[in-house]
Amino acid sequence: RYIEMIARHRAGSVADALARLAPMTARRVREGVTEDVQAVELGVGDELVVRSGEVFAADGVVVEGDGRVDESMLTGESHAVAKAPGAVVHQGTHNLAMPLRVRVTAVAGNTVLSGIVALLERAQAERPRLADFSTEFENRNPEERPEGDWEQCEATCGSWAYTGAA
Numbered sequence: 001r002y003i004e005m006i007a008r009h010r011a012g013s014v015a016d017a018l019a020r021l022a023p024m025t026a027r028r029v030r031e032g033v034t035e036d037v038q039a040v041e042l043g044v045g046d047e048l049v050v051r052s053g054e055v056f057a058a059d060g061v062v063v064e065g066d067g068r069v070d071e072s073m074l075t076g077e078s079h080a081v082a083k084a085p086g087a088v089v090h091q092g093t094h095n096l097a098m099p100l101r102v103r104v105t106a107v108a109g110n111t112v113l114s115g116i117v118a119l120l121e122r123a124q125a126e127r128p129r130l131a132d133f134s135t136e137f138e139n140r141n142p143e144e145r146p147e148g149d150w151e152q153c154e155a156t157c158g159s160w161a162y163t164g165a166a
Helices: 002-019 112-125 129-138 149-163
Strands: 025-030 033-038 047-050 059-064 067-070 081-083 100-106
Touching: none
Parallel strands: none
Antiparallel strands: 025 033, 025 047, 047 100, 059 100, 067 081
16 A cells, blocks of 8 residues: 555656646747737647747647757657757757747647646556555455465565665
8 A cells, every 4th residue: 555655646746747847828920920828729730939948838840940859858868859840849848949930739638748647647546456466465364375475575565665666
């Protein structure tokens, strides 16, 4: 039960951190005019300008500009990735170089970031197989359990929790 609690806590923390990566506003370009809008107002096909140091508010394709994007929060890549026209960018990643003009391809619940958050939330809601095994083992008749098995199981699970392996 302790391991289950730790796993749920970690999944919840990561999901919260990822959800906070998405910006609340974006710079949309319409008929040559740039306007600041709420990210929830964006639609597929809108064009955005993402300046250096800003975060992408939606998934999209670069239509103008060459730059570098920090995608480490999605891919674990330690170096920024070069982006040119035609390259795909994702919500929550950081533009590190020149301003990029991006055509939106996915918004809200359809972005890669929201898919990852949904998977983490599902994992948090489901009971891990190890917890099911532990409960089944615990509910066995004591006479059916080999001597010392429960203590060995507790020691193994405790070491996993201590080292972060679980």
